[in-house]
Amino acid sequence: MHGHPHLVSDVMTRAVVTVGQGAAFKEIVRTLEQWRISALPVLGEEGRVVGVVSEADLLPKEEFRDSAPDRRTQMRRLADLAKAGAVTADELMSAPAVTVGADATLARAARMMARHRVKRLPVVDGVGGLCGVVSRSDLLKVFLRPDAELAQEIREQVIPLLIPCCAPSDAIGVEVADGVATLTGHLEGTPLAAATRLVRAVEGVVDVRLRPSGDGTPGGTK
Structure with a gap:
């Protein structure tokens, strides 16, 4: 990583x-x-x-x-x-x-x-x-970096910058498939433009998708 x-x-x-x-x-x-x-x-x-x-x-x-x-x-x-x-x-x-x-x-x-x-x-x-x-x-x-490696870097390097200090660590889920990173879960209160920019800055990421849950429930992790 x-x-x-x-x-x-x-x-x-x-x-x-x-x-x-x-x-x-x-x-x-x-x-x-x-x-x-x-x-x-x-x-x-x-x-x-x-x-x-x-x-x-x-x-x-x-x-x-x-x-x-x-x-x-x-x-x-x-x-x-x-x-x-x-x-x-x-x-x-x-x-x-x-x-x-x-x-x-x-x-x-x-x-x-x-x-x-x-x-x-x-x-x-x-x-x-x-x-x-x-x-x-x-x-x-x-762009040959494995999806699992990209997901791990996003979780460890990016997600801590996006979630409030009081939120659970899995409040935002991360999935990466074919280089396309998807953030799911509790994105309310998260500056979405900043989230997109930070994830896209991870080298090897092809695109970024944001899918807020709307109810604050944690998203899946993959």
Whole structure:
């Protein structure tokens, strides 16, 4: 059971395939194909992450291989045209790299991916050294937590914040099925919006349902 937010270090992949700044174009393509991945962190001196080279960085070479773009395209896509003529990782990579710390929460990592429209983030330490990589699929692992584990965390971490000190400990029942948490029983006097927010904050919860008994009787526990 987790009484604290999951961190990137809990779900990241620690064994990471990388390339150096001087890696040649074909070496990068071979590495991506060999490991069946779509992007590679690029490491500089002392193992620091200086950029990321992805399939998107490589495609301009094929896109502009047999065509001469018009002036409007040239002005609009200067960066892609530069990559079309690039031959090393240092010239191809997107820099600076968008990275995340190992101690960041999964929510923060998810927001960074959405904001920067990337599928994965290099995970770095305090000096920029590579610790691992976290992907979208890694962030979704939290939803694999068993229902019983989620219910236990809700009972132990959330319910005490919702019931009055004089109410019996089972005044609010907790059921979790397929990640959907249902609170039943004596919810009168409980700020329902706060209850929903607190339960939804438990990582792995998919949705929250509130079913007050209306008569103060305890709900079931499961």
